[in-house]
Amino acid sequence: QVQLVESGGGLVQAGGSLRLSCAASGRTISNYNMGWFRQAPGKEREFVAVISWSTSGTYYKDSVKGRFTISRDNAKNTVYLQMSSLKPEDTAVYYCAKQAPYVGGLSTRADQYDYWGQGTQVTVSS
Secondary structure: OOEEEEEOOEEEEOOOOEEEEEEEEOOOOOOOOEEEEEEOOOOOOEEEEEEOOOOOOEEEOHHHOOOEEEEEEOOOOEEEEEEOOOOHHHOEEEEEEEEOOOOOOOOOOHHHEEEEOOOEEEEEEO
């Protein structure tokens, strides 16, 4: 079992920055790809970013490329999402998730992640 707890969300003005953290417990996540997803009110959960277990590979949703950076510290069992130049359309609940071990490559599909955190709210005001 893996427990994931996100933190770092909040209210920020457009153009501002936030750093989300996802702390894992129960077992190490160092052998697994980890992703960030988000869900805005009335919308489906969508992929944001994913990082490989070795940190050598990352992939981003087009609309966040150049603004968001995913990283991880395997020694701390923690994954991060640095968000800059935030826009009102980035407002959502942000979730971190562990990619299922049977899935190859860097997945953008929510159904290929087997453990999820409870989410942290990010609100960007215009």
